[in-house]
Amino acid sequence: MTVDPFVNVEGLSIDITTARGTIHAVRDVSFTVERGKTLCIVGESGSGKSITSLGLMGLLPGSATRRAARLELGGTDLMALGPRAMADVRGSHMAMIFQEPMTSLNPSLTIGEQMAEMLTRHRGASRKLAFEKAAFWLQKVGIPAAATRIDQFPHQLSGGLRQRVMIAMMLMCEPEFIIADEPTTALDVSIQAQILHLLSSLQRELGMTMIFITHDLGVVSRIADDVAVMYGGQLVETAPTADLFARPQHPYTRGLIDCIPIPGKTKPGAHLGSIPGTIPSLMGALEGCAFAPRCAYAITECRSGKLELTPNSANQSVRCLHPIGGAQSLAVTMEETE
Amino acid sequence: MSDVSESFEIPKREAEPWRLLVGRMLHHKGVMIGGLILVVVVLAAVFAPFITQYDPLQQSLSGRLQPPFWMERGSADHVLGTDHLGRDYLARLLYGARVSLLIGFTTALISGSIGTFLGVLAGYFGGRTDSVVMFLVTVKLSIPTILVALAVVQLVGGSLQIVILVLGLLLWHQFAVVTRATTMQIRGMDYITAAETVGCSTFRILLTEVLPNVLNQIIVVLTLTMASAILIEAALSFLGVGVQPPTPSWGIMIAEGKQHLFFKPWLVMIPGVALLVVVLAINLLGDGMRDVTAPEKR
Amino acid sequence: MLKFLIRRILLAISVAVCVSILTFGLLHIATDPAIAIAGEDASAEEIQSLRIAYGFDRPLYVQYADWLSKAVRGDLGVSPYFGLEVRSLIADRLPITIKLGSLSIIFALVLGIPLGVIAAIYPNTLIDRLSLSVAVFGQAIPNFWFGLLLIYVMSVQLRLLPASGTEGIQSFIMPMIVLGTNAVPAIMRLTRTGMLEVLGSDYIRTAWAKGMLPRQVYVKHALRNAVVPVVSVAAIQAAHMLGGSIVVEAVFALHGLGSLAYESILRSDIPTMQAIIILFSSFFIIFSALSDIANAYIDPRIRIL
Numbered sequence: 001m002t003v004d005p006f007v008n009v010e011g012l013s014i015d016i017t018t019a020r021g022t023i024h025a026v027r028d029v030s031f032t033v034e035r036g037k038t039l040c041i042v043g044e045s046g047s048g049k050s051i052t053s054l055g056l057m058g059l060l061p062g063s064a065t066r067r068a069a070r071l072e073l074g075g076t077d078l079m080a081l082g083p084r085a086m087a088d089v090r091g092s093h094m095a096m097i098f099q100e101p102m103t104s105l106n107p108s109l110t111i112g113e114q115m116a117e118m119l120t121r122h123r124g125a126s127r128k129l130a131f132e133k134a135a136f137w138l139q140k141v142g143i144p145a146a147a148t149r150i151d152q153f154p155h156q157l158s159g160g161l162r163q164r165v166m167i168a169m170m171l172m173c174e175p176e177f178i179i180a181d182e183p184t185t186a187l188d189v190s191i192q193a194q195i196l197h198l199l200s201s202l203q204r205e206l207g208m209t210m211i212f213i214t215h216d217l218g219v220v221s222r223i224a225d226d227v228a229v230m231y232g233g234q235l236v237e238t239a240p241t242a243d244l245f246a247r248p249q250h251p252y253t254r255g256l257i258d259c260i261p262i263p264g265k266t267k268p269g270a271h272l273g274s275i276p277g278t279i280p281s282l283m284g285a286l287e288g289c290a291f292a293p294r295c296a297y298a299i300t301e302c303r304s305g306k307l308e309l310t311p312n313s314a315n316q317s318v319r320c321l322h323p324i325g326g327a328q329s330l331a332v333t334m335e336e337t338e
Numbered sequence: 339m340s341d342v343s344e345s346f347e348i349p350k351r352e353a354e355p356w357r358l359l360v361g362r363m364l365h366h367k368g369v370m371i372g373g374l375i376l377v378v379v380v381l382a383a384v385f386a387p388f389i390t391q392y393d394p395l396q397q398s399l400s401g402r403l404q405p406p407f408w409m410e411r412g413s414a415d416h417v418l419g420t421d422h423l424g425r426d427y428l429a430r431l432l433y434g435a436r437v438s439l440l441i442g443f444t445t446a447l448i449s450g451s452i453g454t455f456l457g458v459l460a461g462y463f464g465g466r467t468d469s470v471v472m473f474l475v476t477v478k479l480s481i482p483t484i485l486v487a488l489a490v491v492q493l494v495g496g497s498l499q500i501v502i503l504v505l506g507l508l509l510w511h512q513f514a515v516v517t518r519a520t521t522m523q524i525r526g527m528d529y530i531t532a533a534e535t536v537g538c539s540t541f542r543i544l545l546t547e548v549l550p551n552v553l554n555q556i557i558v559v560l561t562l563t564m565a566s567a568i569l570i571e572a573a574l575s576f577l578g579v580g581v582q583p584p585t586p587s588w589g590i591m592i593a594e595g596k597q598h599l600f601f602k603p604w605l606v607m608i609p610g611v612a613l614l615v616v617v618l619a620i621n622l623l624g625d626g627m628r629d630v631t632a633p634e635k636r
Numbered sequence: 637m638l639k640f641l642i643r644r645i646l647l648a649i650s651v652a653v654c655v656s657i658l659t660f661g662l663l664h665i666a667t668d669p670a671i672a673i674a675g676e677d678a679s680a681e682e683i684q685s686l687r688i689a690y691g692f693d694r695p696l697y698v699q700y701a702d703w704l705s706k707a708v709r710g711d712l713g714v715s716p717y718f719g720l721e722v723r724s725l726i727a728d729r730l731p732i733t734i735k736l737g738s739l740s741i742i743f744a745l746v747l748g749i750p751l752g753v754i755a756a757i758y759p760n761t762l763i764d765r766l767s768l769s770v771a772v773f774g775q776a777i778p779n780f781w782f783g784l785l786l787i788y789v790m791s792v793q794l795r796l797l798p799a800s801g802t803e804g805i806q807s808f809i810m811p812m813i814v815l816g817t818n819a820v821p822a823i824m825r826l827t828r829t830g831m832l833e834v835l836g837s838d839y840i841r842t843a844w845a846k847g848m849l850p851r852q853v854y855v856k857h858a859l860r861n862a863v864v865p866v867v868s869v870a871a872i873q874a875a876h877m878l879g880g881s882i883v884v885e886a887v888f889a890l891h892g893l894g895s896l897a898y899e900s901i902l903r904s905d906i907p908t909m910q911a912i913i914i915l916f917s918s919f920f921i922i923f924s925a926l927s928d929i930a931n932a933y934i935d936p937r938i939r940i941l
Contacts, residue, residue: 059844084849091847098845103838108860117856118846169846476647477654479924482879482916485897486662489909492901493666569778573883576780577898592781599784600792610781617776625772 005032006209007039007056007177011069014048014055018063021283025051025064027233030309033226035176038203038210040224040241042217042256046279048233049213053179056211057096058086073177092122095170097199099182101162105154111138112150115169122173137168141198160191167198174206181213196223217260221245226315229253232280232290235309239316249318251295289320297322359554362630369630372622379616383439386432392416394433394586398424406604418608422594427605430586431612437587438568438616441502445567446560448506453513454556458548460514461521462540471514478511484570492579501580505567512563516555524551554631561624565617572613588613640932648925655917656707660700663906668692672904673716703910713907717900722911725896733881733892736815739808741874743816744823749866751820752827753859756835767828771821779880783814783887800889811888815880819873826869830862837861868927875920 014026026048033039041049055066058078071078073094081089090096098104106114115137116130125133131150138146141164154162163183170178180199184192200223203210212223220227220241227244229237229252237250248254255275277294288303289295295302302321309319363369382389398420405412406419406427418427460471490504524530524547533543574580575589583590588609595605670687671678678686687693691702706713712722755767790810800807834840835858843857881894889895893912900908 057845059841087847087849089847090845096845098838098842100838104842106839106843106857106861109857117848117852121846121848121852166842473651473654477651477658480651480655480917480920481658482913482920484879484882485913485916486659488882488898488901489913490662490666493663493672493904565776572778573780577883577886579901589778589780592784596784599788603788603792606781606784606788610778610785613778613781614776617778618772621772621776 004034006035006074007031007033007211008070008072009056009068010071011067012052012055012071013067014051014060014064016051016061016064023282024284024286025233025282026055027286029230029233029235031228031235031238033209033211035209036207037225038212038223039226039228040212040214040220041228041230042214042220043230044215044279046282047230048282049230050181052230053096053181053211053213056179057090057094059090059096088122091118091170091175092173093175094177094179095173095175096179096181097163097166097170097183100186101159101166102186104166105162107154110151110153111157111165115150115165115172118169118172133172134168137172138165141165141168141202142194143168160187160195163187163191163195164198167195167202171202171206171208175208177209177211178203179211179213182215184219185214185216199223217256229256232286233282234286234290234319235317236291236320237316237318238309243316247316249312249316249323250291250320251297251322251324252291254324297324359630363627366626366630368622368626370626372619372624372626375615375619376623379435379619380439382432383435386429386436389432390417390426390429392426392429394425394429395584396425400424403598403602403605405602406608409604419604421591421605422598427608430591431588431609434586434588434591434609435612435616437498437581437585438571438613441498441505441571442564442568442620444502445505445509445571446564448502449508449510449563449567450513450556450560452506453510453559454517454552456510457514457517458521458544458552461518462525462544462548464522464525468518471518475511475514478508481508483508484573487570487574488577488579491574496580496582498581498585501571501574505570509563509566512559513556516559517552520552520555521548524548554627558624558628558631561620561627565620565624568613568617568620637932641929644925644928644932648921652914652918652921655921656704656914657700659910659913659917660703661696663910664696664699667904667906669904669906672906707911707914712911715900715905715908717903717905717908722908725908726893726911726915729891729893729896732890733878733885733894736808736811736881736884736890736892737874737877739812740815740877741819741870743812744819744873745866745870747816748820748823749827749859749863752824752866753831753854755824755828756831756862757854759832764828767824771824774817774821777817779814779818780883780887782817783810783884786810786813787887807888807890811884811890814887815877815884818880819870819877822869822873823866826866827862830865831858834858834862865931868931871923871927872920875916875923878916878919 009032010030012026012029013024016023016025029048029052031039041052043049051060051064054060055064055068056071056073056078058081060066066079068079073089076089078086078089105111112131112134115134116127119125119130119133120127135146135150138149143149143161143164149157149161149165154165157165167183183199184195187195196219199210199212202208212219214220224241226238226240228235229244229250231252237244237248237253239247239249244253245257248257252275259274275294280290280293286306288301289298289307292298292302299322307319307321309317311317312323363373401416401420402422402424404416404420407414407417409419412419416426416428418431421427421430456471456474460468487501487504487508491500494500494504530543530547533547538546571580571587572589572592575587576593577589578593581587581590583594591609592606595602595609598605668683670683670690670692673690674683674686691699694702703713710723712726714720715722715725718725751767751770755764758764787810831854840853840858843853848857878893881892882898883894884890885892885894886898893915896908897912899905900912
C-alpha cells in the first residue's frame with residue numbers, strides 16, 4: 001500500500017486461551033501506515049480491533065499468544081524486543097490513548113505526579129522540570145488553570161478533562177507513533193468534536209503517525225487518510241478514505257456505510273440500513289468468509305475454503321469472492337455533505 | 339402464558355444435588371487430605387484402648403522420662419516414651435486427642451446452633467431483628483475471647499463441661515454473620531416468595547427452604563470454629579485453666595513438658611506437632627469445603 | 637459525613653457499655669467475690685463481714701453503677717491481691733505490652749504485605765502456593781507451642797536469643813515473631829486479593845502503556861490502591877493480639893498487661909480482671925471505629941452525605 005511505511009504489520013495473529021477453548025481474536029492481519037498519516041481501523045465490538053492495538057503495544061494479557069511475520073515500527077522489529085526494551089519504547093516512542101477516561105487514570109496519584117513520571121522515566125528529567133513540563137502540556141491541551149489542576153486528583157475532573165489529561169500525558173515525550181482506541185466514544189457528543197480536533201492538530205504539530213480505532217464512520221471520514229475494516233478478527237477491506245466511501249467493495253463495508261443517516265438526505269421515518277445477524281464466534285477454525293451468514297450476496301463458495309485479501313486496484317484490497325461495484329450515487333451524496 | 343386452572347407448583351429449591359457436591363469433594367485435594375487425616379485421628383482416639391495397653395493416668399516413678407523409641411535409650415516398650423510421672427506418652431497423646439476432638443466438635447455444635455439461629459433470624463426478618471443481632475455480634479467481636487474464657491473458666495472452676503459451655507458461648511459470631519448473609523440472599527429468591535404466597539408457616543419455610551441452602555456455609559464455619567476451639571482449649575490448659583490434670587490434654591502435656599524443654603524436648607514437641615497436624619487438617623478440610631461449595635469464588 | 641461520624645461514635649459507646657455490663661455481670665456471677673478475697677478456708681463470719689465491707693451485698697446493678705461512675709473518672713478500683721490501685725498496675729505494665737504489640741503488628745505487615753504482593757503478581761504459581769501455605773501454617777500453629785519451639789531453636793540450640801526477660805530489643809524478637817505470625821495470614825490474603833483486583837483495572841493498563849517499569853507499576857501504582865483495606869484490618873488484628881499476648885507474655889516471662897491479666901485471673905482478682913477486659917475491648921472498639929471512619933472517608937458516597 002505504501003512505499004516506506006513507518007508502521008509495518010504483516011501476518012499478525014493473536015490467540016487467547018480460555019477455559020472454554022482458544023479464541024482466535026486476530027487472524028492474519030497485515031497493514032502499513034506511512035509516516036505522519038492516520039489509519040483508521042473500523043469494526044464492531046468483537047472484531048478484534050482493540051486486541052490488534054494491544055498486540056502492537058505488547059500489552060496483551062498472559063493468556064494471549066502473539067505471532068507475526070513482521071511487526072515493525074520505524075524500522076525497529078518489535079517482536080525482537082525483550083520486556084525491558086519494550087517498556088522503554090512504550091510511552092517514549094509509541095503511546096496509546098484508551099477509551100474510558102473515567103477509569104484510566106490512577107485515582108490515588110495527583111495529575112501532576114502521573115504526568116511528571118513520564119519525563120522522569122523516559123527522559124531522565126528532574127522532578128521540578130518534569131512538573132513544569134506537565135503544567136505546560138496541560139495548557140497545551142486546553143485545560144485552564146493548569147497550575148491548580150496539577151495538584152488535583154482525577155476524580156476532581158470531568159470526563160472530557162480527564163481525556164485531555166490522558167492525551168497530554170501520553171504525548172509529553174513526543175512519541176512518533178500513537179494509537180487512539182476509541183478515545184471519544186465515552187464522551188459527550190459536544191466534547192467529541194473538541195477532542196478529535198485536539199488530537200488532529202497535535203498530530204500535525206508533532207508529525208506523529210496515528211492509528212485511530214473507531215466504529216464511527218463519521219469520525220473516519222473526518223480524520224483518516226486510510227481505512228482498514230475489520231470483521232471477525234480479519235481485515236476485510238483496506239482503502240484510502242475517499243475510495244472507501246466512494247466505492248466500498250466489501251458487502252460489510254457497504255452495510256456500515258448504509259447505516260449512517262445523512263443529514264438533508266435521509267427522510268424522517270425512512271429505514272436506516274442495518275446488518276442482520278450477529279458477529280460470529282471467534283473460536284474454532286474459520287470456514288470460508290466470516291461475514292457470509294449475514295451477507296446478502298453470499299454464494300455457496302463463500303462458505304468454505306480460505307479467502308485471501310486481494311488487491312483490487314492501486315490502493316484498495318478486499319477479502320471477498322463477490323466484491324460489489326462502486327456506488328456512484330453514494331459518492332455524490334458524500335460530496336454534498338462535506 | 340400457562341393456563342390459570344393448572345395447579346400451582348412451588349418451584350424446585352435451588353439446593354445442589356448431593357451427588358454433585360460429594361463428587362467435587364472427592365476430587366479436591368484439600369478436602370481429601372484434611373478429611374483423611376481427621377478420620378485417622380478420630381479413629382485413633384476412639385480405638386485408643388486397642389492401640390495401647392497403657393492407662394494414661396498410670397504413673398510409674400521408676401520409668402520416668404524415657405525417650406521415644408527412635409532415640410537412644412528409647413525402647414519399643416514405650417513407643418513415645420514417658421513423661422515426668424512415668425506415664426506412657428502415646429497413651430496420653432491418644433486420650434488427649436479425645437479431649438481435643440470432643441471439645442472441638444461439641445463447642446462447634448453449640449456455637450453453631452446459637453449462631454445459625456441468630457443469623458437466620460436476622461437474615462430472614464431483617465429490620466429491627468437484624469439490627470439487634472448485628473449489635474450482639476459487634477459486642478461479641480469486641481470481647482477478648484481468650485481473656486474472658488480464661489477468667490470465667492478459672493472463676494467457675496475448670497472442667498471439660500465448663501470449657502465446652504464457655505467456648506460454645508464465645509464462638510458463635512462467625513456462624514451468625516455467614517448464615518445471615520446467605521439467608522438474606524435466599525430471602526429474595528422466588529421460591530421463598532412462592533412458599534409464603536401459598537401460606538407456608540414461617541417456621542416451615544425456615545426449616546425446609548432456608549436451612550438446607552445455608553447448610554453448605556455452616557459446614558465450612560463448623561470446621562473452622564472447631565479448629566479455633568481446639569487451639570483455645572489447648573492454650574487454656576497450657577495456662578493451667580480449664581481441663582485439670584491428671585486428665586490428659588495436649589495443652590497440659592506441653593505445660594508439664596516445658597520445664598524439661600532443654601534436655602527432653604520431645605515432651606513438648608510431640609503434643610505440639612499433634613495439635614498442628616489436627617488443626618491443619620481441619621483447616622484444609624474447611625478451606626476445601628469452602629472451595630467446593632462456592633467454586634465461582636475461587 | 638458528620639451524621640455517619642456521630643452514629644458510629646454512638647455505636648462504639650453503646651457497645652463499650654454493653655461489654656462492660658456483660659463482663660461485670662459474668663465476673664460477679666461466676667464466683668463469689670467475697671470468697672475470692674477472703675480465701676476458701678475463711679470462716680462464714682469473715683466472709684460476711686468482707687461482703688458488707690466491700691459492698692458485695694448490694695444488688696448487682698447498684699454495684700455496676702458504682703463501678704461505672706468511678707471508672708469514667710479514671711478510678712478503676714483497688715486490686716485485693718496486689719493491694720495497689722488498678723490503674724497504676726495497668727500503667728506500670730502498659731509500656732511493655734505497647735512495645736510488644738507495635739513490634740508484632742509491624743512484623744506482620746512487613747512479612748504479610750510483600751508475601752501478598754508477590755502472590756498476586758504470580759497467581760496460581762508455586763510462589764503463590766508457598767505464600768498461601770505460610771498463611772495456612774500461621775493460622776494453624778498454637779502460639780504458645782510456637783514460642784516454645786522458637787525458644788528451643790534459638791535459645792537452646794543456637795544460643796542466639798534470650799529465652800525470657802526484658803533486656804533490650806532481643807528479648808522482644810521471638811515474642812514479636814510469635815504474635816505477629818498470627819496476623820500474617822489475614823494480612824497476606826487481603827493484600828493478595830486487593831492487589832489482584834487492582835492489577836486488573838484500567839489505570840494499571842495505562843501505567844504499563846506509559847512504559848513504567850514493573851517495580852513502579854506494582855508499588856507506586858498498584859499497591860497504593862490495594863493497601864487501604866489492609867491497614868484497617870491490621871488495626872483490628874492489633875487489637876486481637878492483645879488477647880494473644882496473655883499466652884506469649886507467659887511463655888517469654890514478659891511483664892506486660894497480658895501477664896497481669898493472667899496473674900489476676902489466677903488470683904481471682906476481679907477488679908483487675910474487669911479493668912483489663914474492658915481495656916482490651918476498648919482497644920478493639922476504638923480501632924474498629926477508626927477503621928470504619930477511615931473507610932467511610934475514602935468512600936465518596938458516604939463522605940458527601
